[in-house]
Amino acid sequence: MEQAAPDPERLLQPAPLEPLSHPDAGLESMVGEETKGARDEGPGDGTMTENNFSLKKIEISVSEAEKRTGRNAMNMQETYTAYLIETRSVEHSDGQSVLTDSLWRRYSEFELLRNYLLVYYPHIVVPPLPEKRAEFVWHKLSADNMDPDFVERRRIGLENFLLRVASHPILCRDKIFYLFLTQEGNWKETVNETGFQLKADSRLKALNATFRVKNPDKRFIELKHYSDELQSVISHLLRVRARVADRLYGVYKVHGNYGRVFSEWSAIEKEMGDGLQSAGHHMDVYASSIDDILEDEEHYADQLKEYLFYAEALRAVCRKHELTQYDLETAAQDLAAKKQQCEELATGTVRTFSLKGMTTKLFGQETPEQREARIKMLEEQIKEGEQQLKSKNLEGREFVKNAWADIERFKEQKNHDLKEALISYAVMQISMCKKGIQVWTNAKECFSKM
Amino acid sequence: MSGGPPKALPSTGPQSLRDMPHPLAGSSSEEAVGGDSTPSPDLLTARSFGDKDLILPNGGTPAGTASPASSSSLLNRLQLDDDMDGETRDLFVTVDDPKKHVCTMETYITYRITTKSTRVEFDLPEYSVRRRYQDFDWLRNKLEESQPTHLIPPLPEKFVVKGVVDRFSEEFVETRRKALDKFLKRITDHPVLSFNEHFNVFLTAKDLNAHKKQGMALLTRVGESVKHVAGGYKLRNRPLEFAAIGEYLDTFALKLGTIDRIAQRIIKEEIEYLVELREYGPVYSTWSALEAELAEPLEGVSACIGNCSTALEELTDDMTEDFLPVLREYILYSDSMKSVLKKRDQVQAEYEAKLEAVALRKEERPKVPADVEKCQDRMECFNADLKADMERWQNNKRQDFRQLLMGMADKNIQYYEKCLMAWESIIPLLQEKQEAK
Numbered sequence: 001m002e003q004a005a006p007d008p009e010r011l012l013q014p015a016p017l018e019p020l021s022h023p024d025a026g027l028e029s030m031v032g033e034e035t036k037g038a039r040d041e042g043p044g045d046g047t048m049t050e051n052n053f054s055l056k057k058i059e060i061s062v063s064e065a066e067k068r069t070g071r072n073a074m075n076m077q078e079t080y081t082a083y084l085i086e087t088r089s090v091e092h093s094d095g096q097s098v099l100t101d102s103l104w105r106r107y108s109e110f111e112l113l114r115n116y117l118l119v120y121y122p123h124i125v126v127p128p129l130p131e132k133r134a135e136f137v138w139h140k141l142s143a144d145n146m147d148p149d150f151v152e153r154r155r156i157g158l159e160n161f162l163l164r165v166a167s168h169p170i171l172c173r174d175k176i177f178y179l180f181l182t183q184e185g186n187w188k189e190t191v192n193e194t195g196f197q198l199k200a201d202s203r204l205k206a207l208n209a210t211f212r213v214k215n216p217d218k219r220f221i222e223l224k225h226y227s228d229e230l231q232s233v234i235s236h237l238l239r240v241r242a243r244v245a246d247r248l249y250g251v252y253k254v255h256g257n258y259g260r261v262f263s264e265w266s267a268i269e270k271e272m273g274d275g276l277q278s279a280g281h282h283m284d285v286y287a288s289s290i291d292d293i294l295e296d297e298e299h300y301a302d303q304l305k306e307y308l309f310y311a312e313a314l315r316a317v318c319r320k321h322e323l324t325q326y327d328l329e330t331a332a333q334d335l336a337a338k339k340q341q342c343e344e345l346a347t348g349t350v351r352t353f354s355l356k357g358m359t360t361k362l363f364g365q366e367t368p369e370q371r372e373a374r375i376k377m378l379e380e381q382i383k384e385g386e387q388q389l390k391s392k393n394l395e396g397r398e399f400v401k402n403a404w405a406d407i408e409r410f411k412e413q414k415n416h417d418l419k420e421a422l423i424s425y426a427v428m429q430i431s432m433c434k435k436g437i438q439v440w441t442n443a444k445e446c447f448s449k450m
Numbered sequence: 451m452s453g454g455p456p457k458a459l460p461s462t463g464p465q466s467l468r469d470m471p472h473p474l475a476g477s478s479s480e481e482a483v484g485g486d487s488t489p490s491p492d493l494l495t496a497r498s499f500g501d502k503d504l505i506l507p508n509g510g511t512p513a514g515t516a517s518p519a520s521s522s523s524l525l526n527r528l529q530l531d532d533d534m535d536g537e538t539r540d541l542f543v544t545v546d547d548p549k550k551h552v553c554t555m556e557t558y559i560t561y562r563i564t565t566k567s568t569r570v571e572f573d574l575p576e577y578s579v580r581r582r583y584q585d586f587d588w589l590r591n592k593l594e595e596s597q598p599t600h601l602i603p604p605l606p607e608k609f610v611v612k613g614v615v616d617r618f619s620e621e622f623v624e625t626r627r628k629a630l631d632k633f634l635k636r637i638t639d640h641p642v643l644s645f646n647e648h649f650n651v652f653l654t655a656k657d658l659n660a661h662k663k664q665g666m667a668l669l670t671r672v673g674e675s676v677k678h679v680a681g682g683y684k685l686r687n688r689p690l691e692f693a694a695i696g697e698y699l700d701t702f703a704l705k706l707g708t709i710d711r712i713a714q715r716i717i718k719e720e721i722e723y724l725v726e727l728r729e730y731g732p733v734y735s736t737w738s739a740l741e742a743e744l745a746e747p748l749e750g751v752s753a754c755i756g757n758c759s760t761a762l763e764e765l766t767d768d769m770t771e772d773f774l775p776v777l778r779e780y781i782l783y784s785d786s787m788k789s790v791l792k793k794r795d796q797v798q799a800e801y802e803a804k805l806e807a808v809a810l811r812k813e814e815r816p817k818v819p820a821d822v823e824k825c826q827d828r829m830e831c832f833n834a835d836l837k838a839d840m841e842r843w844q845n846n847k848r849q850d851f852r853q854l855l856m857g858m859a860d861k862n863i864q865y866y867e868k869c870l871m872a873w874e875s876i877i878p879l880l881q882e883k884q885e886a887k
Contacts, residue, residue: 226740229740230737230740233733233736233737233740234737236733236736237730237733237734237737240726240729240730240733241730243726244723244726244727244730246726247719247722247723247725247726248723250719250722250723251716251719251720251723254712254715254716254719255716257708257712257715258709258712261705261708261709261712264705265702265705265709268698268701268702268705271848272848272851272852275852279855415743415744418744419744419747419880419881422747422748422751422880423877423880423881425751426751426754426873426876426877426880427877429869429873430870430873430874430877433866433867433869433870433873434866434870436862436863436865436866437863437866437867437870440859440860440862440863440866441859441863443855443859444856444859444860444863447852447855447856447859448852448856450848450851450852450855
């Protein structure tokens, strides 16, 4: 790719899109200004990104996984899995794909990438990574991270993550993402140089905002509620599904015992022998068929898991909104307080309690010069504050607008994906039923020849 | 031979028309005998086991490769049976219509026994009486006493642990009824037992209790003598065939026991699977309440899983009610056969001992005394009866298990078919594009 991606820093600044409302807007008008129907077609940074690098037609795949040993930060030996990422560009003319890049990454680097995206695109529902540790396992499934089945499912999950990012209209243009795919060495340093960790909102700050915010956008309140419920219901679903898989496994496997006993029994029978023996064989087939069936079902579980983790991404966007909104509310509050103070000083009336006022009463009036100085300072601060409020107001509205646009996009994606998942689940069940009918019909045939 | 049993020894030929559908079974799909009785797909939806049976090949002729379903081969086999046996069916017995009786002292169930016969032993062509379990028990004991050289079919278990099983539940009563029906049909098919006078009384007497009190001593002479066989003789040479039967029964009972345990385990696992399914389905419903466009598909999946759960419940119920009891019955059957074999051994042992005693007496012309001859008689009768019954039993066993296992396969097929239907019907719902709300 020849064209350089825009500096991710620039992407953070909102483009001036609409005129502000009047400067000393009260608290009320800052909130809930929805821009219904004004959904942007392209990325939020529309005007600046005309000659972005764009992924013309790129195919990304995580094609292999390999066990490696190395030394970790504490110089201790560790074993980890590395994944091969291959990027192919598809030429328009003949549809042929050419391998342009291939490099190895480990899970922790994916995490780093995602954390970076979370900080720099707080208004985007950032695609989740596959789970770090195997959860919702049923007894046969291994909880070991090194287990080949787990590694395989993780490989698919990581590929899915990259594809999601690459197909997102905004995220796909990110330079760090591009480098992740193309620059093997030094990538970690490059990411860290962006200083994104410092820009991240502290957990404490976020928590504080969540509790103290007075007027968040109603839609975000609903969304947060929805994502909580979604997380809870999908967790429940995955837990029960794992138990169901366990039980189903038991049912099928016990039938294998029929195979053995029919065989033993057939040895003492004359006419019945053949029928019993061959029926027993079908029972063995039945018993062993469950392994493949349940392996397929794991894919369904993985699809559900992705949306379980997406719920967390949704919540992250809501949290950011709460932070922004709280910031705005605090700034407005401060401004209002200063204005009031200024007014009181100017008119000499004391309406609210202030330490200055108290001390003045106790220790005597300040000189008119002192008062003038203070008023002047306050007026400066007020002017500054109003500017800040303006931009925070704008920021807040921008955020709401852009975030909601991405949320709508996400909703459609979710509905589509989950429907597809349900369809493929139904297809799996149908296939399982057909296999069952086949086996038992064969067994019945054998019994009829007894 | 000094005086054999009142009737001619039964032919060693196997079943002829034993499994013809009961002409009075009353089902609309009942075909005339020898007609197109292809096996119905739901073999076990018939009320009792014997009802819709195919006319199955007897043990003598090879089953061949012709499938039982082809009606012409059916006809061929029928004719073969006819030739071999020369008898036509002249006795039909059915057990049905269970009713609960509540008396001051106790509550119990009676069953209606319907008998139709052209035999001379029956005064009327048709009888209908009511009997309860203890009457069957009485009958079986009498048969064992009076026909000790024959295999008497088993009864379903007498005692039921109160509190664990509900003696008056529909399922229990129905399972028992089927077993009692089977019991009587097996006796009906037996060329010797079916002529037993106790059996006749059971089928015909208005007041069975009066007869019970009379204590009819209707033992056959052989029966009488066998009854008094002293135990404690050691057997020298068990004839090979009886040794083989004994070994066979041992292994057979073992295998059946294993199958019983496996079947129970499967049912247990299926029930546990069902419990989880019953929690699984509703979670989709809960989810559906959170969603807009996905609401219908999710609700559909929930309903689908519910249907599968119901189908599974039906499967486990059927297996519990139809499969396990028949299996257990056969285990009881082989137990009672073992005891008959033991008795036979005793009879032989006594004979051998007496024979030896005579030989030891060192007479110039050892004349076999009368009582040794009687022993020999006894033994030979016993052997003949037992052999005949064993062959008959082997045949019946084959047919019974064929039917039982095919039934098990059928039930599983039906279960999967129900589930298949549920999932297939939901696909269009899932694929449907939602109209913009």
